[in-house]
Amino acid sequence: MTDAKGRRYDIPVVVGAMAASPEIYAIGMGRPVEAIGEAWMQAIANPIAPIRANAPRCQEVVLSGDELKAPRGLMGLPVPVSTPGFDSAPYLTATLCVTRDPDSGIQNMGTYRAALKASDRLVVRMVAREASGAGGYLHWLKYRERREPMPIAIVIGCAPVVMFTGPQKLAIDMDELGVAGALAGAPIEMAKAVTVDLDVPASSEIVIEGLIDPEKLEPEAPFGESNGYVALEAYNMPMRVTAITTNARRCSPRSSAK
Numbered sequence: 001m002t003d004a005k006g007r008r009y010d011i012p013v014v015v016g017a018m019a020a021s022p023e024i025y026a027i028g029m030g031r032p033v034e035a036i037g038e039a040w041m042q043a044i045a046n047p048i049a050p051i052r053a054n055a056p057r058c059q060e061v062v063l064s065g066d067e068l069k070a071p072r073g074l075m076g077l078p079v080p081v082s083t084p085g086f087d088s089a090p091y092l093t094a095t096l097c098v099t100r101d102p103d104s105g106i107q108n109m110g111t112y113r114a115a116l117k118a119s120d121r122l123v124v125r126m127v128a129r130e131a132s133g134a135g136g137y138l139h140w141l142k143y144r145e146r147r148e149p150m151p152i153a154i155v156i157g158c159a160p161v162v163m164f165t166g167p168q169k170l171a172i173d174m175d176e177l178g179v180a181g182a183l184a185g186a187p188i189e190m191a192k193a194v195t196v197d198l199d200v201p202a203s204s205e206i207v208i209e210g211l212i213d214p215e216k217l218e219p220e221a222p223f224g225e226s227n228g229y230v231a232l233e234a235y236n237m238p239m240r241v242t243a244i245t246t247n248a249r250r251c252s253p254r255s256s257a258k
Contacts, residue, residue: 001078009078011206018094018163028160029183039183044170047178048187053202056191060248064195068241073119077206077244083224088233089115091223092208096155096166097124098198099139102146107199108135109166109176114154115220120241123220124152124212125234135172140237144214151196152212152239157205162188177201195242209243 001009019025026033063072079090092114100107112134114122126137136152143150161183165176177199181188189202195209217235224230 003078009076011078013078013080018160025164028164043179043182046182047175048181049175050177050181050190050199051187053189053191056189056202057247058191058200058202058204058207059194059245061246062194062243063245064243068120068244070119073244074116074122074208074241075119079116083230086222086224086230088222089117091115092122092154092156094156094163096158096163097136098153098155098200099136099150100198101139102142102148104173106173106175107177108139108172110134110136111167112136113223114239115223117218117238122154122208122210122239122241123218124237124239125220126237138172140212140214143212147215149211150214151198152210153193153196153198153200154208155200155204155206156208158201159184159188159203162201194245205247207245208241209245210239210241212237212239
């Protein structure tokens with residue numbers, strides 16, 4: 001793949017593959033459209049606990065330390081500008097962001113956009129509504145009270161039923177990988193992240209690990225939303241990347257001049 005500046009990337013990009021229509025969503029679920037609602041209800045009521053993978057494919061290639069400097073690190077990922085002329089930066093949008101409640105130890109998976117700031121830094125947009133906010137935001141509030149960095153893992157490219165579970169409004173104390181397992185009809189294999197204390201889907205294509213400083217915020221947006229409106233600039237959570245792990249079928253994240 002080559003971007004507008006002539007930089008070539010080793011990793012291809014697909015757009016609209018997950019849920020661009022009910023029919024595409026149904027393919028990802030492995031069910032007809034009319035059976036999707038009942039499948040979700042059954043999965044929520046009867047989760048299947050995940051299992052540990054012995055040799056996780058998502059960690060066949062690991063970048064950390066100086067390997068995260070440009071042109072590698074985040075700069076080696078072909079992250080698109082979603083709405084040219086409006087977005088303030090390239091954004092990861094099809095994400096599965098994993099965080100953990102520091103009190104209960106229960107993980108949450110959410111879909112939050114993340115803007116590139118540098119080869120080893122992002123800013124993550126977690127919806128900031130304390131009463132009904134996203135699980136990651138509620139975890140962030142607890143880490144802010146503790147004045148401790150919050151571990152986070154951003155998964156890109158995983159099984160559709162796992163990805164679909166991220167944006168669902170499930171009970172805050174529910175293990176969402178268990179719901180994904182029930183949708184799949186078998187346990188989801190998970191792996192311990194390399195540099196943070198989180199479990200991630202073992203068959204993921206790319207995992208960006210890092211820490212969020214709960215005492216700092218950085219500007220984020222404008223960003224063209226899917227509903228046709230542009231989100232204005234706000235302050236959101238800065239993430240320092242500690243590792244990027246990939247499946248060996250994907251080359252190490254890097255870019256090169258044309």
